[in-house]
Amino acid sequence: MFIKRRLFDKILPWLDSPHILIIKGARRAGKTTLLQFLKEYLESQGQRAALFSVDQLLFEPYFKDPLLFEKYLRREGLLGEERLFLLLDEFQYLTDPGLFLKVLYDRLSPGLKLIVSGSSSLEISRTREFLTGRKIEFVLERFSFLEFLAAVSPPKIWEKAPFETWEEAQEIFALYQNELKERFLEYVNWGGYPEVILTSSTEQKEVILREILATYLQKDVAAFLQVENISAFNHLIRILAAQVGSLLNKSELADTLKIRFETVSRYLDILEGTFIFHLLRPYFRNVRKEVSKNPKVYARDFGIIYFALRRTFNTYEGVSGHEIENFVFRELMEQFPLEDIYFYRTRSGAEIDFLVVREKFYLIECKFRNKIRIPKIFLNFEERYPEKEKIRVVITKDYLERKEKAYFIPAFVLPLIRLEGLR
Numbered sequence: 001m002f003i004k005r006r007l008f009d010k011i012l013p014w015l016d017s018p019h020i021l022i023i024k025g026a027r028r029a030g031k032t033t034l035l036q037f038l039k040e041y042l043e044s045q046g047q048r049a050a051l052f053s054v055d056q057l058l059f060e061p062y063f064k065d066p067l068l069f070e071k072y073l074r075r076e077g078l079l080g081e082e083r084l085f086l087l088l089d090e091f092q093y094l095t096d097p098g099l100f101l102k103v104l105y106d107r108l109s110p111g112l113k114l115i116v117s118g119s120s121s122l123e124i125s126r127t128r129e130f131l132t133g134r135k136i137e138f139v140l141e142r143f144s145f146l147e148f149l150a151a152v153s154p155p156k157i158w159e160k161a162p163f164e165t166w167e168e169a170q171e172i173f174a175l176y177q178n179e180l181k182e183r184f185l186e187y188v189n190w191g192g193y194p195e196v197i198l199t200s201s202t203e204q205k206e207v208i209l210r211e212i213l214a215t216y217l218q219k220d221v222a223a224f225l226q227v228e229n230i231s232a233f234n235h236l237i238r239i240l241a242a243q244v245g246s247l248l249n250k251s252e253l254a255d256t257l258k259i260r261f262e263t264v265s266r267y268l269d270i271l272e273g274t275f276i277f278h279l280l281r282p283y284f285r286n287v288r289k290e291v292s293k294n295p296k297v298y299a300r301d302f303g304i305i306y307f308a309l310r311r312t313f314n315t316y317e318g319v320s321g322h323e324i325e326n327f328v329f330r331e332l333m334e335q336f337p338l339e340d341i342y343f344y345r346t347r348s349g350a351e352i353d354f355l356v357v358r359e360k361f362y363l364i365e366c367k368f369r370n371k372i373r374i375p376k377i378f379l380n381f382e383e384r385y386p387e388k389e390k391i392r393v394v395i396t397k398d399y400l401e402r403k404e405k406a407y408f409i410p411a412f413v414l415p416l417i418r419l420e421g422l423r
Contacts, residue, residue, distance in 0.1 A: 003151045003194070005034055006334075007140050014136055015042070015085075018110055020101055022131075023117040025140035026275035026300065027220060028212045030194045031117040034140060035087045038115065048084050055090040064095060066103035084112050091116040093224075098130035105134055119220060119274065139275075142192030142301040144334045145327075145415040149183060151197050162335065162418035166402060169417045173400050173410070181316040181398070184412035188323055189312045191303030213307045216274070225270055232257045236267055240277050240297050241308035245325040245353075247294045248279060275300050280329070283342035283355050296343055298329040316412070317397065324411050325353055325366045328395055331415045332356065332364070350377045360389045362419055366411075370399040374406055391422050 007023075014021055025031050035051055042049040050073075057063060062072040073079045073086075086104075094100045101114060117140075143151065146161055156176070163169050172180075190196050193212055196205050217234070221227045235257055240248075250268070254261045271277045279295035299305050305323070306312065313319045332341050336356050344352040344363075352375070356362035363382075365375050372394055382390050392406035401408045407422060 003143070003147060004037075005030060005140065006144070006147065007138055008034065008037065011038070011138060015113070017136070018113075020105055020114040020116065020131060020135040022135050022137045023115070023140055024137060024275075025117070025119065026142065027119045027216050028193055028195060029140050029142045029275070031119070031140050032089050033194070035089055035115065035117055039085070039087055042085050048078070048082050049087065050078050050084065051087040051089065053089045055093045058093055066100045066107075069100075070104065070107065079108070079111065081111075083110065086112055086114050088114070088116040090118060092118040102130040102134070105131075139338075141275075141330075141333065142303070143194060143197055144192065145184070145187055145331060145412075146334075148187050148192055148197055151194075152186070153179070153183065158416055161416040162421075163416055164418055164421040166407075166417070166422070169409075169413060170400060172416055173413050177398065177410075177412075180412045184327075185313060185316050185319070188302055188319055188327060190306060191301040193301065193303050196303060209303050209307055213304070216276075220274055221270065225274075227267070227270065229259065229263070232259050232263075233267055233270075236264070237271070237276070237304070238308045240271070241299060241305045244298050244305065245296060245322040248297045249294055276304055278329075278338070281342055283344045283357065293345075298326050300330070302326070302330075319368070319411075321366065321368050324368045324395065327411055328354065328364065328366055328414060334415070335419055336362075344377075344381060346377070346380070350380070352377050352381060355381075356419075358420070360391055361385065362391045362393065364393045364395065366395040368395070368397050368411065370397050372396055372399065372408060374404050378406075391419065393419065393422075 011021065011023075023031055023034065032053070039049045039051050054063060062069040070079070073084070078084055091097050091101070101116065104112060105114060146158070149158060158172055158176070161172075163172075190205055190209070193209065195208050195212070199205050199208055217230065221233060222230055227233050236253065239253065239256065250261060250264050254264045257264065268277075268279065272279060276299070278298050278300055280298060281295055282293045284293070302323070305326070313323070329341070332354060336358065340357050342355045342357060344355045352363055353366050354362075354364040356364070363378050365378070374392065375394070378390075378392055394406055394408050395414060396408050396410050398410045399408050400410055400413060409417060
């Protein structure tokens with residue numbers, strides 16, 4: 001069963017460009033399936049396409065030398081007068097991936113169009129010096145809540161989400177709120193790994209999730225990224241999973257784990273670079289202050305939290321505030337570039353959970369209850385930063401309303417609303 005990923009439509013306009021397309025994402029997030037779907041799509045359009053899984057073919061001599069690989073493609077009749085779309089899965093396993101792609105690009109473009117995928121942005125980033133001006137990068141996340149709905153429920157009106165108008169969201173809320181709450185609970189408990197979502201048995205979901213993340217630890221972390229202290233690394237994952245939505249102090253982590261500060265920094269870089277956690281930066285006018293303040297930590301998928309803590313929730317109302325906040329972060333990633341998402345915190349400790357900085361400021365606060373007023377910190381922020389229009393959003397339990405120049409949106413409704421469409 002293939003669920004069309006929303007990233008597919010973002011990739012399509014770039015198929016005719018000369019750039020190398022790099023699709024990054026966590027292991028087992030669906031990159032291989034997406035490449036297979038791209039190949040089938042290209043062939044259905046009369047294009048020539050070939051797909052190679054680099055991690056499974058490393059023993060082949062032609063993956064040691066780009067010139068030898070070019071000869072192999074010619075021998076196989078893949079290179080000719082017609083353009084070839086060459087798809088390489090897990091390309092970071094090449095000995096020198098950046099140089100390998102650069103040589104192919106420089107020698108064979110535009111007759112060769114490269115589309116590659118990789119699981120580690122740390123390794124992929126090392127290719128950038130070779131590929132500057134030659135590449136466009138995309139990130140494939142695990143299933144979003146809308147993709148999850150498409151996978152587990154019959155087609156409904158929310159397939160057209162996110163909606164541009166407030167009225168459409170109100171209609172969906174009125175018609176389907178109970179079903180959406182039930183689906184929301186399942187998503188928050190298990191996350192968005194495609195294999196886990198498409199498995200109905202609870203026992204099998206747990207086995208698959210454990211196997212996915214164990215493979216990540218063994219193959220990516222221990223072997224490929226050469227982390228020696230796997231015990232400390234595992235413990236760090238559990239600590240971060242228990243602290244989603246909280247400020248992160250590297251010195252405290254070093255003391256708790258009994259490892260060096262520099263080692264904590266490296267491990268955090270790995271967890272970010274392999275799409276396990278994200279460290280959210282605070283917003284300041286002064287960039288030097290911004291990079292010196294502690295970040296907040298969020299999981300890129302709820303399956304990571306379950307893997308680390310074995311924690312589930314039995315009712316929608318019982319979901320913890322930290323998990324609600326993590327859900328909001330995950331959905332904001334679907335609507336905005338990650339580099340535009342911050343949090344805001346004053347010296348006195350008053351905080352706005354999320355601040356999205358675009359043509360407008362989007363002030364987003366999570367209050368998982370229903371008797372809610374406009375947070376005072378919103379007003380303080382607006383006085384301090386008067387230069388842009390503000391969109392106020394308060395995340396609630398099941399209260400949907402527009403009043404006091406703010407939008408009160410239940411957590412399970414947030415993915416259905418295009419925030420940039422709010423006025």
